[in-house]
Amino acid sequence: MRIGIIGGGISGLTAAYELKKKGHVVHLFEREESAGGLIRCTRTNGVLYHRVGGHVFNTKIKRVREWFDSIFSDSDFLNANRDARITWDFEDFIGYPIENNIYRLSEDLQESIIEDLLSDRSNALDDSMTLKEFLINAFGPTLFKIYFEPYNTKIWSEPIENISVEWLKGKLPMPNVKDILISNFIRKSETNMVHSSFQYAKHGGSQFIVDTLSKELNIFYENVDEIHKEGNSLLVNNKYRFDRVLFTGNIKEALDLEVFKFIKMPRFDLKYNSTSNVLCTFQEDLKYSWCYLPGADIKPHRIIFTGNFAESNNQKGLKSCVIEFTGLLSLSEMEQEINKLPVCFNVIDHNVAKYSYPINTQGSQEFIRMLREELSEYGVILLGRFAEWQYYNMDTAMENALNIVDAIQD
Secondary structure, eight states, X not given: OXXXXXXXXXHHHHHHHHHHHTTOEEEEEOSSSSSOGGGOEEEETTEEEESSSOOOBOOOOHHHHHXXXXXXXXXXXXXXXXXXXXXXXSSOXXXXXXXXXXXXXXXXXXXXXXXXXXXXXXXXXXTTSBHHHHHHHHHHHHHIIIIIHHHHHHHHOSOGGGBBSGGGTTTSOOOOHHHHHHHHHHOXXXXXXXXXXXEEETTTTHHHHHHHHHTTOOEEOSOOOOEEEETTEEEETTTXXXXXXXXXXXXXXXXXXXXXXXXXXOOOOOEEEEEEEEEEEEOSXXXXXXXXXXXXXXXXXXXXXXXXXXXXXXXXXXXXXXXXXXXXXXXXXXXXXXTTSSSOOEEXXXXXXXXXXXXXXXXXXXXXXXXXXXXXXXXXXXXXXXXXXXXXXXXXXXXXXXXXXXXXXX
């Protein structure tokens, strides 16, 4: 079959790679100057820049593990353990996740948190809950007040009582009071988190994955403005004819711009988050991988120490990191905030991503389900974070792409 794939992020690249391997004629469309989507990296003054977040590879999905290992060699990757921390003041770094490091807090807080955990309360994840309800229910009012509420308010920039919890499935291990208490008694390192350990390319970071998958693909670097149905074919930009189209781009933008000329269903107000960040170098001896900043007195919400992932990411004698903010901030606004931090960070580049995290609100997934059904009648398949409006990790995006390839084969 002739298959058009819209969007050259990890979902589109995975699907294109596999479909081409299975003998289909695949044309991939990417509107940016290079492929990669949210995991794309560039270099500034020799420093590797993860332009949206700091993407590493890890999976507990057997199929994805086997597929990844069939393409990539262990010799191209470093193996690392995640060393994530939480800090309010850069003097005391508390281990992550916070519920496994309660012993680092004041005695009064410890007592209050333990009382909360031992109270008669279920910590089960229920699809009818809001994010606020889940966090209070799972961790108790004290941890919610000192950490989960300020941090989540900061990163989502949306009232957390409006956010559904569907996206949490598979993202985090569900809290268990017994495990939390054991972790605080014996002080065991966290191993259940999705990225408690990970692989990272020795050179190029996640761009190495992008470049490897892209190598044999036919990529058209142009924007897709319209998709028509013409007979038994789908016509892209009035000149490319396909039997099927996999749409892995931004479904909100596509609907707003009326890319799909045959959609009849009413629109839905899909919510999303923007992020802004700066690429910095620094000299201090900070050996962490991630650092979360819940304090309300500063705007950045996390620092990703990408220079600690691989030495090839750095300038000689300097480490590098990405400091991330929620929202659309100017460089001067970010620099003002960074100057409040007690560590001397030297800004060398910055980036603003209008769309970085889809936000699921009441009714958004039902809308996507109905939209998927309507599009599939015309031979269009939705795939990926912003096509399916789901907060997918890299390995989940890969798994979904492999499953779509199977469905096309059948």
